[in-house]
Amino acid sequence: MEDGGKDKEESAGKDSRAKIPKNLLFKCPRCGNVVFMEEFNAGLKVCPNCSYHSRISCQERLELTADRGSFVEYDADLTSLNPLEFPGYEEKVAAAQAKTGLKEAVITGECTIRTRRCVIIIMDSRFMMASMGSVVGEKVTRAFERATEKGLPVVAFTASGGARMQEGIISLMQMAKTSAAVARHSEAGLLYITVLTDPTTGGVTASFASLGDIIIAEPKVLIGFAGRRVIEGTIHQRLPDDFQSAEFLLEHGFVDMIVSRVNMRKTVSKLLKAHLPGQKLDL
Amino acid sequence: MEENKLTAWERMELIRHKGRPTVRDYIPMIFDEFYELHGDRLFGDDAAIIGGIARVHGISVTVLGQVKGHNLEENKKTNFSCPHPEGYRKALRLAHQAEKFHRPVICFIDTPGAFCGVAAEERGQGEAIARNLLEFSQLKTPVISIVLGEGGSGGALALGVCDTLGMLENSLYSVISPRGFASILWKDASREKEAAEIMHMRAEDLVEYGVCDGIIPEAPGGAHMNPQLTAGNIADFILDALKNLTQKSVANLLEARYNKFRKIGVFEEGGQIPPGSVLDDTLPGMDDLPEDGVSVSTEETDLNQVL
Numbered sequence: 033m034e035d036g037g038k039d040k041e042e043s044a045g046k047d048s049r050a051k052i053p054k055n056l057l058f059k060c061p062r063c064g065n066v067v068f069m070e071e072f073n074a075g076l077k078v079c080p081n082c083s084y085h086s087r088i089s090c091q092e093r094l095e096l097t098a099d100r101g102s103f104v105e106y107d108a109d110l111t112s113l114n115p116l117e118f119p120g121y122e123e124k125v126a127a128a129q130a131k132t133g134l135k136e137a138v139i140t141g142e143c144t145i146r147t148r149r150c151v152i153i154i155m156d157s158r159f160m161m162a163s164m165g166s167v168v169g170e171k172v173t174r175a176f177e178r179a180t181e182k183g184l185p186v187v188a189f190t191a192s193g194g195a196r197m198q199e200g201i202i203s204l205m206q207m208a209k210t211s212a213a214v215a216r217h218s219e220a221g222l223l224y225i226t227v228l229t230d231p232t233t234g235g236v237t238a239s240f241a242s243l244g245d246i247i248i249a250e251p252k253v254l255i256g257f258a259g260r261r262v263i264e265g266t267i268h269q270r271l272p273d274d275f276q277s278a279e280f281l282l283e284h285g286f287v288d289m290i291v292s293r294v295n296m297r298k299t300v301s302k303l304l305k306a307h308l309p310g311q312k313l314d315l
Numbered sequence: 316m317e318e319n320k321l322t323a324w325e326r327m328e329l330i331r332h333k334g335r336p337t338v339r340d341y342i343p344m345i346f347d348e349f350y351e352l353h354g355d356r357l358f359g360d361d362a363a364i365i366g367g368i369a370r371v372h373g374i375s376v377t378v379l380g381q382v383k384g385h386n387l388e389e390n391k392k393t394n395f396s397c398p399h400p401e402g403y404r405k406a407l408r409l410a411h412q413a414e415k416f417h418r419p420v421i422c423f424i425d426t427p428g429a430f431c432g433v434a435a436e437e438r439g440q441g442e443a444i445a446r447n448l449l450e451f452s453q454l455k456t457p458v459i460s461i462v463l464g465e466g467g468s469g470g471a472l473a474l475g476v477c478d479t480l481g482m483l484e485n486s487l488y489s490v491i492s493p494r495g496f497a498s499i500l501w502k503d504a505s506r507e508k509e510a511a512e513i514m515h516m517r518a519e520d521l522v523e524y525g526v527c528d529g530i531i532p533e534a535p536g537g538a539h540m541n542p543q544l545t546a547g548n549i550a551d552f553i554l555d556a557l558k559n560l561t562q563k564s565v566a567n568l569l570e571a572r573y574n575k576f577r578k579i580g581v582f583e584e585g586g587q588i589p590p591g592s593v594l595d596d597t598l599p600g601m602d603d604l605p606e607d608g609v610s611v612s613t614e615e616t617d618l619n620q621v622l
């Protein structure tokens with residue numbers, strides 16, 4: 033396949049660059065270590081040198097988390113419009129849709145994790161850095177509302193560059209909307225587990241990602257509010273490498289535990305079990 | 316009210332005018348008494364957010380506000396009105412106190428954004444803002460927010476989850492400053508004027524989106540031309556809103572507050588689900604997925620250089 037594709041690429045010129053198979057090696061953005069992609073994939077896309085847990089698609093995350101065949105998707109047909117009529121926004125969304133096969137940057141639905149039923153939210157950083165606009169805000173809100181109605185826990189795998197700038201004030205309001213839905217779910221006495229994955233930043237950190245009853249992070253991932261470059265610009269010096277890492281947040285008291293990808297499914301399912309009605313003391 | 320013909324950028328220049336009244340100027344003009352309260356009881360006291368108990372027309376209220384300065388010295392004290400987490404946590408503490416004593420909460424928004432710095436990250440800027448969004452959505456007392464000047468990003472919204480949002484006629488409110496917008500989307504901060512117009516951040520725009528409930532007129536030429544007159548208009552807006560909100564039961568108040576934000580969003584529903592969506596049972600295997608992080612093609616790069 034690679035050889036067959038080569039002739040075409042040469043004649044197609046510059047645009048063909050994307051078609052060259054790039055997946056032979058992985059270079060870790062945290063430590064710079066390079067490994068063969070095969071080995072990297074076999075290790076669940078974790079850097080064998082520094083244990084940085086790299087980004088994975090929402091489909092991969094679902095496969096690693098939910099019981100096979102248990103997932104029923106919610107609101108798969110929601111798509112963005114262009115409220116500010118910002119030039120090029122529709123094209124950007126269309127390109128992200130074509131690249132990922134997704135309609136938007138989050139999938140939501142119901143599944144079981146080692147037989148325990150929950151509502152699951154998975155963000156996908158490949159889709160416009162999983163920024164939160166109207167669709168992400170609406171899908172997350174509906175997921176919490178359905179979980180509240182059905183009395184189900186929520187497990188959210190977050191990843192985001194923050195608010196979707198192209199939607200202006202409307203994207204900002206999604207922070208309030210999702211947080212209010214989390215509040216109602218919490219009021220109903222239901223469990224919300226957040227799993228922070230690479231990168232969780234900006235308006236998503238400043239809304240539902242920081243509001244879990246239990247906040248888990250994958251090792252070495254980036255978690256923060258302000259962008260690193262913005263802060264470096266403010267203080268005029270270079271920040272240490274571990275700044276805004278999962279470990280940094282654990283040290284400062286904003287994460288409950290750091291769990292490796294290989295143990296994530298088991299850990300989440302055990303936490304779900306610990307909150308089943310039969311497991312609570314009747315006081 | 317007469318139509319405001321100023322462009323968004325002209326309004327930005329107006330609200331950055333050194334003489335524009337700040338929350339500290341307005342408090343004595345709007346309220347009969349004010350007792351400032353300090354500190355978040357956890358870390359410290361952030362001068363970027365002022366809080367306290369005030370009286371207006373015989374009613375006790377809790378006042379919270381982001382504090383701009385008129386000069387460099389004042390702005391240094393308040394970090395140019397960019398709060399740290401302890402500022403938001405002070406606001407939340409005082410909001411809970413207001414709830415306990417059945418006092419309405421009046422928030423004054425006037426910030427380019429939450430402070431971006433090392434200490435702010437160490438103390439959980441994201442968590443502090445998120446917590447305010449969640450807690451204010453359920454606060455069992457009326458909340459009125461008023462944008463005085465700049466309302467920028469989550470740092471503004473942390474005082475903006477309310478029952479009634481008013482905006483001074485020249486104030487602006489959006490997801491980020493025009494400069495940040497231009498810098499992120501066009502990689503060119505110098506296009507901030509153009510960004511201001513395209514961002515739809517004027518009070519009229521926000522009324523249209525259902526975010527803003529009322530535009531408060533300023534003195535002709537801008538609030539700084541007659542602070543007293545502008546303060547009177549703000550007071551009228553607050554009293555009107557209070558009259559309306561205090562008649563509602565707590566349950567109705569919270570339901571309406573939830574719906575105020577619940578309905579904001581512009582999207583399309585229905586239509587085809589694209590092939591390759593997660594509903595397909597042919598999920599891609601690990602090997603078929605696009606690269607992530609920085610991957611290197613052997614066709615382009617000398618292996619030895621990489622390794």
Ligand SMILES: [Zn+2]
Pocket residue numbers: 060061062063064065079080081082083084
């Ligand atoms: Zn590494």
